[in-house]
Amino acid sequence: MILQLKDLFKWVNSGGQRIFLLNDIDFTVNEGEFISIMGPSGSGKTTLLNVIGMLDNFNEGEYTFLEESVHTLKEKHRAKLYKEYIGFVFQSYHLIDELTVYENIETPLLYKNYKSSERKAMVADMLDRFNIVGKKELFPSQLSGGQQQLVGIARALVSNPKLILADEPTGNLNSTQSEEIMELFKTLNRQGVTIIQVTHSESNAAYGSRTLHLKDGVIVNTH
């Protein structure tokens, strides 16, 4: 078991009303799983992923990550978890504007204290794999949405995370690219990487070992 959410609630108060963003979530992820989260827009998919990724907090319930209770974690410890386990792919890419493609991909390695030569090799490998070698000196603003998304994925994968959290990783990609990414995820998953992805596409979801359906912050069914 890698993580477990138990009776988890997240809400915001608006105009005296309590609006539930996540409502009584019970959810366990085991090592080596490939989970897809689906649901209409605004159903709370990103919110859930952010909570899982410890980017966002929750109001009630319990969340255990690698045997540790998340709400007791210090920020320092959390940073360590990010560094060692988690790779994020954001829905809106979140590339660092001031860095080139190459540097964006390199950044997680810097924090992991890889040697310069190792970094070079690992980044080159990613550039190669995503077919963006020619773009490595460009800045995010010089890329198309799809290209930015590829860089975002490359950055999440470069440090070989054990858990990948991907928020609509292929939303801006064409179907061929999209399939390639899914194949890549599948390969990684077979090598033991746990993956949780949010997707709108049934065919993408099909790559996963199980799918979670979300509606108004509630898990409606899993299969």
Add this chain to the structure above:
Amino acid sequence: MLRNYFKIAWRNLIKRKVFTTINILGLAIGFSSSVLIYLFISHHLSFDTFHEDSDKIYRVTTEEDMGQIHRLATAPPGFAKVFREEFDYAHKVAKIVRQTNLIIDVPKANGTAKFKQDLSFVEADFFKIFNFPLVDGSHNVDISHPNTALITAQKALELFGQKDVVGETFVLNNDKTIKITGVLKDVPKTTFLNTEIFISFQNVKAIGNFMASESWGGITSNLQCFISLKPKQDIAAIETALLELPKKYRPRAKNKHIYRLQPLSDIHFNTDYGGLSPTFLIIFGVIGFFLISIASINFINISTAQAFYRSKEIGVRKVLGSLKQHLFWQFLVETFLISVLAAIIGIVVTALVLPAFNNLFELELSLKSLFEFKFIAFFSVLLGIVSLLAGSYPGILIARIAPVLALKGKLNAHDTGGAFTRKVLVVTQFSIAIILIVATLVISKQITYAVNGDLGFEKASVVMFDIPPKTKQTTLNTLKARLKNTTGIQDVSSCFGSPGAAENNWGITVKYNNRPENEAFSTTLKAGDIEYLKLFKIPVIAGRSFFNDDKTKEILVNEKFVKNLGLTSVEDVLGKSLQLQGQNTTIVGVFKNFHNQKFTKEIEATIITPHHKWYREIAVKLNYANTKTTLAQIDDIWHETFPNDIFEYRFLDERVAEQYETEQQYLALSKLFSGLAIFIGCLGIYGLILFFINQRIKEIGVRKILGSSIKSILTLFSIDFIKLILIAGVIATPIAWYVMEQWLQGYVYRTQLSWRPFAIAILSTLLLTLVTISYQTIKAAMANPIKSLRTE
């Protein structure tokens, strides 16, 4: 990692050019000021530190008790010999007599060239006490024989046109021929010694028998006595032993002497003996600290405001595994980069303004000192501290940003924090600026009051020049008569010295009305002929002026003199006798008090008497028209009367103003630094406003950006900043009031502090801020909104 930090830092700087410029400009000014102030302070601290065993060198001073204690950096002429022979404390003892404006004739290919020079008569041991070596580095000076001299290389070049002048001769005072026996290395600027020509002490007779004698009868400030003590001496014990000397050598003297030893290091900083006030340096240091603080505050303010721009980057980095300290250091590197750029510009600016600065303070600070280890150490530390102080607070704020808010783009400037701190810092900046402006205004008012105010005598269009020594009375009278007949000249008077000439002060003790004892107060003696009162427009308020020069022994006293005698009516002193300098005189009149000295000093009891032997100067009151031709005519007449002399004149009002040299320096400084402070402050406001506008534009969205909405935003900001400046005014007023009240306490005669300088300071600060803001309005109104959205 570090390389990566630098790379990102550099890109950030390039990307936000305006903010970068504001930050760098402000810090560069701060650095430049700090460097100048450092050079200035270290210049003063390095005075006379280059002598061997300089901590064993002392100057003898005399405390003369004449009712009040007078401290003089001198000893009786006989002191040196006695100290040398009767005690065993000293390694060496040497006398030096300083003399100004002596005539020197230097032989030239076509006749001789005349110079007016300041020089010193010294005993040979002087060069064994102090480290003023010959050009070859040795100390083998030969100046013990009569008619020998040493000269510095610089002076040699000036007088002889070459540096190697050993064996050359010059004529002193149209009398003795003096041979140069050695050329000294140029005397550093950082020493008490301010002569470049040294003549054997054997020649001191030429300027006065008293100074050449071994007398204990009196003291003269021209003579100084230096001692290098043997190791491990107890100064207190020596001073106690010296208490016995007056009893032995001047048993009958009325004014008591106490001799003290003043350490060499104290000479430059002891105001009792004409040294510089250490407060001056402290104030300098504080101002430097203020300026660099104001600049750092700008940096902090702009950076914390900018944390908003950085939030997404920070959020992403955190998710990619960055620890707080990574982000903190990343920001510190950015600060450091800015600081270094600012430092480089600051140093360049320093190099450019150094000549003007030297000019202002009559210094010879050189850029060479910028390559000394001491400076490099100072500057590195300064750079480090500024980077750390300016960078750490924004760094902490940035590192604290919560990633999720940042990533969701829900963050506003408020969440990045620091809004309150920012306000506090702006208030601090403007408090400092207001204090400096108030100081400028008050100092300027006091100087104007002291220099242009009513000093009780006429000083406009009065020209002063020296009478050559040993001038006969008939020559003097003829000269005066000729001058009097010159068109353009209204009055002529010979005197010692003019009012407002404290450097020529002659303090004496007097005996009034045959009282048994001398009066306990010191009296300033002015010698002046019958034209004196008329020329200087000093009113006689009782009795009359004296009738004729010298015939009758008549004397005039001032109101203060009457008051010091304990009398209430000025009429009481008329007709009474007054004994001074062994002569009996009669008081015939009382004149109105005038300010002979600076406003820091109380008006002293003063007497005026005609006595041709004492005259040293001539005062000429010019008609207003055609000063130039009149001066040329005086020059001609002078040369016909004294063909062997050099004519040099000074205007009396300049002489009076010169008394306030330190104040003028204070003024120049506070003007400069308050100007810089307010400039840096406005630069900061400019940056903040620019930032807020950009942020608001983003919030409002493209469609709504119209001139009018920007105007309303700016109105809001204006009100905000007006509030902050008013708060700053409230904080600065009592501080400035206290500080300036303290400063004014140094003056016996001073202007009153009023609300005006405070109002001016606060209003001008407000005005400048509003100008800064409205400049922004105009720019924003004219700018293309789409464009302004892209360049942030």
